Ligand SMILES: [Zn+2]
């Protein structure tokens with residue numbers, strides 16, 4: 448029985464796909480190994496992709512430093528989730544893709560069947576399965592993602608740019624749920640890839656942006672992407688009151704209409720609730736460690752009518768919207784230029800994370 452299945456699977460592998468491939472596996476915090484592995488095999492509902500570019504992101508850096516409770520379940524683990532490439536094998540039930548096509552996919556797809564999916568809250572799907580393994584020569588896209596969250600790469604964008612689809616998708620989701628409109632004052636805390644795309648999208652929407660971050664290198668990128676003001680957190684250290692005063696001063700004495708927290712630390716979550724104006728909205732976009740808590744002033748919550756919301760991940764709708772935006776080079780060109788700061792070969796993945804941790808890189812294209 449197993450033998451037949453394997454033979455069937457083998458048949459589905461394209462003739463010129465090698466049996467072995469190079470890949471980086473995650474063995475534990477700061478422990479990555481570049482190895483030779485079996486090339487993944489696909490069934491009739493899956494797609495095998497020969498990766499042309501993977502992309503590091505903040506989540507991967509977090510994982511590199513401390514592991515990840517959701518993404519990494521067993522060790523050693525396949526690693527990396529942003530990629531683009533060429534279809535090297537297409538299951539016979541997949542009708543809308545063919546071998547040789549340039550394709551990009553994101554790392555999950557909802558089940559469309561659970562309580563939350565039926566409620567159209569797809570990012571809360573109870574059955575999200577996270578695809579890892581972008582730091583490799585080949586990756587198999589599982590059925591659900593192949594069906595709902597895989598696209599042909601538009602001619603306008605390169606493999607490296609396409610590999611940023613997940614970054615754009617999550618921000619598109621967070622952005623649309625932040626109720627930003629022209630003329631608003633928006634404060635983005637965090638100047639990593641996510642914070643920078645929030646800054647760019649807010650600017651494109653006609654808002655005035657204040658970017659708060661640590662690394663001056665990245666704050667300058669925020670400025671290039673349209674932030675009117677940049678503020679270094681290091682400069683204020685523990686003097687949060689002064690920081691709040693400075694931000695109020697820059698926003699007509701009231702504070703920002705919208706504050707986006709794109710860091711994922713309790714301190715900056717609290718800061719976000721302190722900065723926002725009366726009646727304003729805070730989007731807690733950066734996920735903290737499980738179990739972490741913050742205190743919120745009830746007076747502000749009730750009498751100042753703060754709107755506090757968390758937004759997580761992406762949905763197929765926002766993936767489509769993200770791809771549309773990426774195709775529009777008038778809007779996306781500057782973002783790609785600022786965010787893809789480096790390019791490194793797969794075997795140097797560990798060095799890429801060390802560089803990213805130094806604050807002198809944003810997203811690094813990893814080329815197998
Ligand atoms: Zn990511």
Ligand SMILES: [Zn+2]
Pocket residue numbers: 557558559560561562563564565571572573574
């Ligand atoms: Zn679901």
